[in-house]
Amino acid sequence: xxxxxxxxxxxxxxxxxxxxxxxxxxxxxxxxxxxxxxxxxxxxxxxxxxxxxxxxxxxxxxxxxxxxxxxxxxxxxxxxxxxxxxxxxxxxxxxxxxxxxxxxxxxxxxxxx
Amino acid sequence: xxxxxxxxxxxxxxxxxxxxxxxxxxxxxxxxxxxxxxxxxxxxxxxxxxxxxxxxxxxxxxxxxxxxxxxxxxxxxxxxxxxxxxxxxxxxxxxxxxxxxxxxxxxxxxxxxxxxxxxxxxxxxxxxxxxxxxxxxxxxxxxxxxxxxxxxxxxxxxxxxxxxxxxxxxxxxxxxxxxxxxxxxxxxxxxxxxxxxxxxxxxxxxxxxxxxxxxxxxxxxxxxxxxxxxxxxxxxxxxxxxxxxxxxxxxxxxxxxxxxxxxxxxxxxxxxxxxxxxxxxxxxxxxxxxxxxxxxxxxxxxxxxxxxxxxxxxxxxxxxxxxxxxxxxxxxxxxxxxxxxxxxxxxxxxxxxxxxxxxxxxxxxxxxxxxxxxxxxxxxxxxxxxxxxxxxxxxxxxxxxxxxxxxxxxxxxxxxxxxxxxxxxxxxxxxxxxxxxxxxxxxxxxxxxxxxxxxxxxxxxxxxxxxxxxxxxxxxxxxxxxxxxxxxxxxxxxxxxxxxxxxxxxxxxxxxxxxxxxxxxxxxxxxxxxxxxxxxxxxxxxx
Numbered sequence: 001x002x003x004x005x006x007x008x009x010x011x012x013x014x015x016x017x018x019x020x021x022x023x024x025x026x027x028x029x030x031x032x033x034x035x036x037x038x039x040x041x042x043x044x045x046x047x048x049x050x051x052x053x054x055x056x057x058x059x060x061x062x063x064x065x066x067x068x069x070x071x072x073x074x075x076x077x078x079x080x081x082x083x084x085x086x087x088x089x090x091x092x093x094x095x096x097x098x099x100x101x102x103x104x105x106x107x108x109x110x111x112x113x
Numbered sequence: 114x115x116x117x118x119x120x121x122x123x124x125x126x127x128x129x130x131x132x133x134x135x136x137x138x139x140x141x142x143x144x145x146x147x148x149x150x151x152x153x154x155x156x157x158x159x160x161x162x163x164x165x166x167x168x169x170x171x172x173x174x175x176x177x178x179x180x181x182x183x184x185x186x187x188x189x190x191x192x193x194x195x196x197x198x199x200x201x202x203x204x205x206x207x208x209x210x211x212x213x214x215x216x217x218x219x220x221x222x223x224x225x226x227x228x229x230x231x232x233x234x235x236x237x238x239x240x241x242x243x244x245x246x247x248x249x250x251x252x253x254x255x256x257x258x259x260x261x262x263x264x265x266x267x268x269x270x271x272x273x274x275x276x277x278x279x280x281x282x283x284x285x286x287x288x289x290x291x292x293x294x295x296x297x298x299x300x301x302x303x304x305x306x307x308x309x310x311x312x313x314x315x316x317x318x319x320x321x322x323x324x325x326x327x328x329x330x331x332x333x334x335x336x337x338x339x340x341x342x343x344x345x346x347x348x349x350x351x352x353x354x355x356x357x358x359x360x361x362x363x364x365x366x367x368x369x370x371x372x373x374x375x376x377x378x379x380x381x382x383x384x385x386x387x388x389x390x391x392x393x394x395x396x397x398x399x400x401x402x403x404x405x406x407x408x409x410x411x412x413x414x415x416x417x418x419x420x421x422x423x424x425x426x427x428x429x430x431x432x433x434x435x436x437x438x439x440x441x442x443x444x445x446x447x448x449x450x451x452x453x454x455x456x457x458x459x460x461x462x463x464x465x466x467x468x469x470x471x472x473x474x475x476x477x478x479x480x481x482x483x484x485x486x487x488x489x490x491x492x493x494x495x496x497x498x499x500x501x502x503x504x505x506x507x508x509x510x511x512x513x514x515x516x517x518x519x520x521x522x523x524x525x526x527x528x529x530x531x532x533x534x535x536x537x538x539x540x541x542x543x544x545x546x547x548x549x550x551x552x553x554x555x556x557x558x559x560x561x562x563x564x565x566x567x568x569x570x571x572x573x574x575x576x577x578x579x580x581x582x583x584x585x586x587x588x589x590x591x592x593x594x595x596x597x598x599x600x601x602x603x604x605x606x607x608x609x610x611x612x613x614x615x616x617x618x619x620x621x622x623x624x625x626x627x628x629x630x631x632x633x634x635x636x637x638x639x640x641x642x643x644x645x646x647x648x649x650x651x652x653x654x655x656x
Contacts, residue, residue, distance in 0.1 A: 046278050046282075046300060047300065047301060050300050050301075050517070050518065050519035051519050051522060051523075054519075054520070055432075055433050055504065055520060055523065056432075056433075056519060056520055056522055056523040056526075075185060075186050076185055076186065076189065077186070077189040078530075079525075079526075079529065079530035079585075079586070080191075080522070080523075080525035080526045080529075080530040081530075082189065082234060082236070082240070082301070082522075083185070083186040083187075083188075083189035083240075084186065085178075085186040085187065085204075085233070085241075085252065085254070086175075086178070086183070086186075086206075087176075087206045087252050087254035087255050087274070088232070088254055088301075
C-alpha cells in the first residue's frame with residue numbers, strides 16, 4: 001500500500017510535486033512492492049488514540065488485551081467503533097499494532113473508561 | 114454474527130485473560146463468515162468470478178476482496194439496514210488512475226456495479242456501504258498522495274485516500290502558515306470525499322465545496338477529464354481559478370455517480386494572527402428562534418466568518434455520556450432531564466459556538482457588537498476565561514481552529530452503536546427553524562428516540578443535523594430507526610424542507626422530493642456519461 005508519509009519522505013525537499021509525475025509514473029503493475037509499514041505507535045497516535053483514552057472509547061493500553069481480539073475488532077468495528085480495512089491498516093501493520101497494544105503499558109495521560 | 118462489545122470487555126474486568134475467557138464463552142470469533150454474501154444483480158457466480166479474476170490481474174490478488182471474510186470491513190455501517198439492502202459483494206482497491214481506468218473497462222464488460230469510496234467513513238450516511246446490495250466497492254484509499262501544496266497560493270491537490278490527518282502532518286512537517294478545515298471525523302476521512310459529499314467544517318473555510326478548485330475525473334469509458342484550468346496545456350492556475358472557461362462542470366461530480374474523481378484541488382486558510390472562540394449559552398429549547406435571528410446578520414455580513422454550530426444539549430451530552438446515565442425509560446428523554454444534566458456540565462439547552470479571526474484589533478472591535486446582540490437574545494456570551502477546560506468548549510475551540518478530533522463520534526454510544534443523520538435544510542429564520550425543531554421532536558417522540566441535534570449555520574441557511582441514535586444490535590430498534598428517518602423525510606418534505614445529503618437507505622426517497630424534471634435531467638446525464646450504469650447506481654437516487 002502506498003503511504004502518503006512514505007511518499008512525502010521521498011519528496012521531502014520539494015514542496016511542489018509535478019502533476020505529470022503523479023499521473024504518469026504509476027503504470028499498471030499488479031502486486032506492486034509494498035511500501036514500508038507504519039509503526040504501531042504512529043497508527044495508534046493517528047487513529048486509535050483519538051477515541052481510546054480520549055473520553056470516547058475505552059482505554060485499551062495496559063490491559064493485555066488479546067491480539068486476536070484486537071485484530072477482529074479493528075476489522076469488524078463492533079458497536080460504536082468503525083471498521084478499518086486493509087487499505088487503511090494492512091494485515092501486517094495490524095498484527096504489529098495488536099501485539100504492541102497487548103504489551104503496552106497504561107498511559108497515565110489517557111482518560112476514559 | 115455474534116460480537117463481543119466493548120461493554121463486554123469492561124464487564125470482564127481489566128485483564129486480557131478474563132477477556133479471552135469471555136470471548137470463548139460467547140463464541141464471538143466463531144466465524145466472521147456468518148450470513149450469505151450477495152452477488153450483483155444480473156450477474157451469476159461464474160461471471161462474477163471471471164470479473165474478479167480480471168480485477169486481480171489489474172491491482173494484484175491482495176487488493177481484491179471477494180470472499181465474505183475480507184469483505185466484512187466494508188459491511189460495517191451505523192445506519193439502519195433492516196432488510197439487508199446495502200450489502201457489498203466485495204471490493205477492489207486500485208493504486209493509480211491507470212488502474213481505475215482498467216477496472217472501469219472490466220466493469221463495463223461484465224456490467225459490474227462499482228460503489229466508489231475514498232476512505233469510506235461517511236459515518237452518519239452509511240460508511241462504505243452501497244445504495245443497493247451486490248455492488249462492489251471501488252476503494253480509492255490506496256491512492257493517497259498529496260500531489261501538490263503551493264506554499265505561496267495556499268492551495269492543495271490531493272488524491273482520494275489522503276486524510277485530513279495526512280494533510281495536517283504535511284503542513285506541520287513543512288511549517289506552512291496554513292490551517293486545515295476539518296469535519297468532525299477529520300483524522301480518518303479525506304478532504305476529497307468530504308468535499309464531494311458537500312460536507313462542512315467549522316473555520317471560515319468551512320463550506321468545503323465553496324473552497325474546492327479543480328478536479329480530475331475518470332469517466333466511465335476511461336476518459337480522464339480535468340476541470341477548470343486543469344485541462345489547459347502547461348496550466349499554472351488549476352488550483353487558483355475555479356471557473357475555467359465555458360460550462361462549469363465540477364458540481365455534477367459532487368453527490369453524484371457521473372465519474373470517479375481521482376484528484377481534488379482546494380484552498381487552505383492562511384493562519385490568522387489572532388483567533389478567539391466564543392460560546393453562547395441559552396437555557397430553553399424555545400430559544401432556538403432567538404439565536405437564529407441574532408446570528409443571521411453576522412453570518413450575512415461575515416462579521417462572524419466561520420460555519421457556526423448551534424448544538425442541542427442532548428447531542429452535546431451524548432458525546433461523552435450514555436443515555437442510561439440520565440434516563441432509563443423507553444420514551445424520549447424529557448427536556449427537563451436533559452436541561453438539568455446539561456447544567457451540571459456547564460451547558461445550556463442550546464450552545465452556540467463561533468469564533469472571531471484576524472488581528473487583536475479586529476477582534477476587539479467586533480466582539481462588543483456580537484456580544485451585545487447575543488446578550489440581547491437572552492444568551493450568556495462565554496469565552497475561554499469562563500469556559501477554558503470545559504470538555505465541550507475545548508472541543509469546539511479545536512474544531513474552529515482546524516484541529517483534529519473524533520470526540521463527536523462518542524454520540525454513537527448513546528444507545529448502542531446505531532446512528533443515522535437526517536439533514537434537512539432550514540432558512541436562517543428563527544420562526545421556521547423553531548418549526549423544524551418542533552416537527553423533529555414530534556416525530557422522534559413517536560418512536561421514543563431523542564432529539565440529538567446540531568444546527569450548522571451557513572450564510573443564509575442552516576443544516577439541521579438530526580442524529581437518530583439507536584441500538585443497532587436490536588433488530589426492533591434498527592427497524593424503528595429506519596421507519597423514523599423515512600417518516601422524517603416524508604413529513605419534512607411536505608413542508609418543503611428537503612435534505613442536503615442523506616444516507617444510502619433514503620437516497621431515492623429524498624431524490625423524489627427534488628422533482629421529476631430534476632431526476633430526468635440527472636438520468637439523461639447518467640445515460641450519456643455512463644451508459645452501462647456501472648458507477649455507484651442509486652447514488653443520490655440516480656440509477
